[in-house]
Amino acid sequence: MPRKGMRSLFFSPKVSTSTDSSTSSSISYFPSPSRFGFSPSKPSFSESVMNRTLEMAEPIIMKWNPETTTFAKVTSLFYDNRKEAIVFIKWVKNLQKAMQLFITGNSSSEKLVRAQNLMQIAMKRLQKEFYQILSMNRAHLDPESVSTRSSSTSFLSSISDYGEEDDDEDTRIVNESITEVEDASSIAMADLKLIADCMISCGYAKECLKIYTIIRKSIVDEGIYKLGVEKFSASQVHKMDWNALELRINHWLNAVRTAVKTLFNGERILSDHVFASSDSIRESCFTVITKEGAIILFGFPENVAKNSKKSPEKVFRILDMYTGISNHWPEIDSIFSFDSTTNIKSQALTSLVRLGEYVRTALNAFESEIQKDSSKLHVAGAEIHILTTDVMNYLSILSDYSNILSDILADSPPPANNSVTESYFGFTDSDDSPAPPITRKIAWLILVLLCKLDAKARYYKDVSFSYLFLANNLQYVVEKVRTSNLKYLLGDEWLSKHDSKVQQFATNYERLGWSHVTNTLPEDPTAVRTPEQVKEIFKKFNSSFDQAYRKQSVCVVLDSKLRDAIKVRLARKIFRGYQKFYNAHGVAMQRDRNSAAVVRFAPEDVGHRLSDLFFGTVDSGSGSHSSFDPSSSHSRRP
Template identity: 65%
Template sequence: MRKLFFSPENSPSSSSISQFPTFSRQAGSSPSRLTYADSVMNRTLRMAEPIIMKWNPETTTVAAVTSLFYENHREAKELIQWVNNLQKAMGLVVMENTNQEKLVRAQNLMQIAMKRLQKEFYQILSMNRAHLDPESVSNLSSRASTRSSTSGYEDDGDDDIRAANQLIFSEVEGASRAAMADLKLIAECMISSGYGKDCVNVYKIIRKSIVDEGIYRLGVEKLNPSHIHKMQWEVLDVRIKSWLNALETAVRTLFDGERMLCDHVFARSDSIRESCFTEITRSGAMTLFGFPENVVKNSKKLPEKVFGALDMYTAISNHLPEIKSIFSFDSTTNIKTKAETSLITLSEYVKSALNDFELAILKDSSKTPAPGAGIHDITIDAMNYLSQLADHRSILTEIFPESPPPEHNLLPETYMGLTNPDDPPPSPISVKIAWLILSILCKLDTKSKLFKDASLSYLFLANNFQYVVVKVRHSNLRHMLGDKWLLLHEYKVKQFASSYERLGWGLVIESLPSDPSSLTSRDQVKETFRKFNRTFDEVCMKQSLYVITDSSLRDEIKKSLARKIFCSYRELYDTHGRTMGGDRNTAVLVRFTPDDVGHRLSELFSDRVEPGTTLPFASSSVGFGSPCSFERW
C-alpha cells in the first residue's frame, strides 16, 4: 500500500489533494483527536456519498434506466473523481489502521460505484456500436494522419475540400472519440480500484461478439473438410473470391480497428490489453487465416484451383507485415503462425500443381490428330494455363526462389537464347516455365507423327509453334522467357513452314522451269503445261483440306507460294501460253490462267475445317528425326 499511494507515478493529483483537509497532526496530540486518515475519510465520505447514492441503480428508478454519461457528463466525471478520492482515503485508513467502521462504509460505497460504472461501461459499448465499430476507430487514425501530413499546405481549393470533409466526418469522429475517452476513464477507474476483472469481462463479451459478427458478415465461416471436398469448384471459387475481399477488410479495418480501441481503452495495462485483444480476435482470426490451408488440403484436385491458391497466397503475402504488426503480442503468436502456415501450404500446393501439370502433358496419349493440321487442344489448354500463371509472376518468383530440380537444369543455353556468357542467368521460375513449354513442344513433336504425310506434320508443327510464340509474345510469359527466346522459336516456325512448302509444294514448284525461254520445242512446252496442270490440281485439292489458323503465318506462306508458283507460272504463260493457240487441245493443255492460279492459292488454308472431313491421318511411325531432341528445338 505504501508503494501504491506514495510512489511518484501513483501520487494523488493536485486536484485530488485539494479536496482533502490540509492540516497536519502535531506531536503529543490527544488520542481522542481525529487522525489525518479519519479526517480525509470523513470529508471524502461526505462529498462522495451523495453523488454515488444518487446514481445507485438499485435505489432510484432514474438511475436504473438512465445513462449517467449520457445525461450529465460533467457529473459523471465528478463521480469518477470522487471514486478515485475514496480509494485513496481508504488506502490512508488501512495504513494508519484507524476507524474500521468508516472503512466498511467506504467499501460499500465503492461497490455501489463499481456497479454503476460497470453498467455505464456496458451502456457505452452497447449504445455506441456504430461509433465504435472497427472501421470508425481505424479511420480516426488515418484521418488524423492525413490532417497531420497536409496541415502545412496553403491552397484555398484544398482548404475547401478539407473543410468539407471535416464537416462530413466531424459528427461520427466526435462521437467515436467521446465514447473512447469515456471508456478509458471508466476502465482506468475500475482497474485502479481493484475491479478490473468486471470491466474486462464486459468488454470481452461485447467486443468479441462484434468481431465474430464482422467475420460472419464478411462471408467467412469455418468449414469442415468433408464439406469442402464435396463442394463444386464454381461454389468454392465464389467462396475464395469472397475470402479475398474479407481478408482485406478484416486486416485493415476489423482487426486493426479493434487493436486500436483495445490499446486506447486499456492504455495503462499492457497485460489487460493483450489478454482482451487476444481473446476477442483469436477465434475469428484463426478461421480467417486457416481458410486457405483448409481449401487446398481438402478440395478436389483441379487445374484451375492453382489460380485460387495463387490469389490467396498473394493476399496473405501482401498483408503479412500488417498481420504481424496487429498480432504482435506473445499470446497471438499462434495467429501469426496460422497465417504463415497457410502461406507455406499454398506455396507447396502451387509447386505440386506445376509438377502435376508437367506430368499430365507427358502422360497424354491421345491418338486423335488436330483437324487440318491445326492447333491441337493440348497446345491451347496448356498455353492458356501458362499465360494465366505468368500473370502471377512476382508471386511465383517468391514461391520458386531456388533453382529447379537437376533434370531441369539440362536445358541448353541456346534454348533460352543465351549465347553470350555475359547474359544474366534466368530466374528459377523462368527456367521452370521454359521447361514446361519444352515439355509441350516435345509432346507436339510426338503428335506430329500421327500424320501420314510428312509435309502435313511440318504444317502441324508450324501452326502449333506459332500459337505458342504468339501466346508468349502477348502475355507476361514474354517477361519471363525474354525476347531471345521468342526470336529463337520464331525462327523454328519459319523452318517448319519452309519444310512444309518444300515437301508439300515441291512437285508443283519443280514442274515450272526457272527460265521459260529455255523451252525451245513445242513438245517441251506441252509437257511442261501437262505436268503443272496435274501436280497443281492434285496438290491444291489436297492442301485445301488443311488450315493455318494464325493470319500472319497464313499470309507469309501464301506470299512465299505466290513468289515461287504464281510468278513462275505467269512468266511461263506469258511466254508460251499464246503460242499454243493453234493447237486443237489448247484448252486442255493450258487449263489455268495466271489469275486462276492466284485465285486457287488465295483460297487455301481456311482457318477452319468442316466437320466430317476425311484427312490423310495414320497412327504409323512415319516421321522425321528423333521424337524430342534439344538440337531440333
C-alpha cells in the same frame, strides 16, 4: 499530487476574528481540547484526507447507486450529465487514493469499511455505464467507424486524468473535446477509456475486461460469420464438391480484406485506446476478442489445401487465397503483434505454406496431364491442336500470378545442365545470372507441350502436313507469349528463337508440299526450244499443281501473318515462275489447236488459287472459301 496540494484540498484555513495575535491564536478551526476535558489528539494526515474524501465522494456516489434510487436505475450517468460523470470519476479516484493512504495503520477502521462500501457501489455504477456504452453504441463502435476515425483519436488521450484537475478545468477540457469531435463513436471511445482507466486504477480490471470481451467478441464473431466465413472440419472440406467449395473460397476472398483492414484493425485500435493505461490488459483483451475468429479465417486456406484434390484447374483459386494472405501480411503482422497472438500469425503462415505446396503439386499434375494427353489430331487441316490452346491459355493466366509464383517456386532446384536449358528452353541461363525459378518452370511446361506436339505431328502420313501443324501450333504459342505476361517471364531472346523455329517449320512445309510443282518449271523459260518440250512442261505443271492444290486446300493457317508469309513465298516460287514460262510460250501454244488444251491455267488462275489457300475449304473452280479468321485482312493475289 504534491503533499502541499493535498493539504490545501482537504483542510479548511484558519479563521481569524481579530487582528490581536493573542486572540487569533486561541481561535482556530478546531476547538480547544480543554473545553471537553481530554488531552489533545490531533487527527493524522491520512485520517484527515479520508474524512474530507468521504464527505465529498459519498453524496455523488450514493446519488447514482442503482439499488437505492429509481432515478439511478433508469438514467445513464454519462448520457444524462457528462460534467457530473467526470466529477464522479474524479472522486472515485480520490477515494481510492485516500484508501491507499489510510490503510497503512487503520486496516479495521470503520471509515475504511465505509470507503470500501462506497467503492463497490461506484464500481457497480461504472460497470453498468461501461456495459450501456458498449451496448448502446454498437453501431458507432463498429470496426469500420473506429478504423476510419483512428487518425482523429489522438485528442482522446487528454481525457484520462480529470481527477488531477479542478472542476472548472475538467469542464473546460470536456467541452473542448466534445467540440473538437462531434461524432458519437469518438465520444463513446472517450467515455469507455475514462471508465476503464478508473476501474483499472481501482483494482477492478477483471470486471471491466469481462464486460468488454463478452460484447466485443460477439461483434467480431458475428462479423466473421456475416462475411461468409465458417468453420469446417477436414472431412467436410474433403467431401465438398468443387462448386460448393469454390463458393466458400469466393466468400473467403471477399472476407479476408474486410476482416484484416476493418474488423481486426478496428478492434485493435479500439482496445489499444480503451485500455491504454495497461499494456497487459489491452493485449489480453484483444487476444480474447479476435483469436477464435482470426484462427477460423486464416485456417480455412490450410483446410482447403490439405483436404481438397490437387488438380490444375483449381490452382487459380488457390493462388487467389495465397494472394489474399500475402498481400495483407504487413497489416496482419502489425495488428497481431502481441506475443499472445503469435499463433494467429503462425496459422496465416502455415496456410501460405500449405497453399504453396498445393500449387507446386498441381503444376506437376498439369505437366503430367500434358504428357499423357491422348486427344486426337484434326488430321485434315493441320490446325492448332486443342491441347495447344488449353495449355497456353492456362499458362497465360498463370503468368498473371507471376509475383506470387515467384515466392512459391523460389526454392525450386535449378536445372542440372545449363546448356540444355539454353538449347531447348530458348534463353540463356548462366551460372552467374540464372533464370528465375518461375521462368524455368514456365519454359519447361512449354517445352513439354512442344515435345508432345512433335509426337502428334508424326501421325500425319504427309510430312508436309506435319511441318505445317508444327508451324501453326508453335506460332500460336509464340503469339500467346507475346500478348500476355508470359513475355516478361520468358523474354525477347525466347521469342526470337521460337519465331525462327516457326519459319523453319513453314519453310520445310513449303519445300515438301510444293517443291514438286516448282520443279516442273525451268529456271530459264527461253531455254526450251521445241513445242513438244513446252507441251510436256505445261502437262507436268498442270498435274502437279492440281494435285498439290487439292491436297493443300484443306489446310488451315489461322494466324494471318504466318498465312500471308507462306503465300508470299509460294507466289515467288510458283506464280512468278509460271508467269514467266506462260509469257514465253503460252500465247504460241494457244494458237496451236492441237496444243491449246494443254494450257489449263492463266497466271491469274494460279494466283487466285494460291490466294485462296489455308482457309480450310475451297471450291476448286471458283476459289470461294470459308474464313477461320474473318477479322484479318489478306490479299486475294500474291
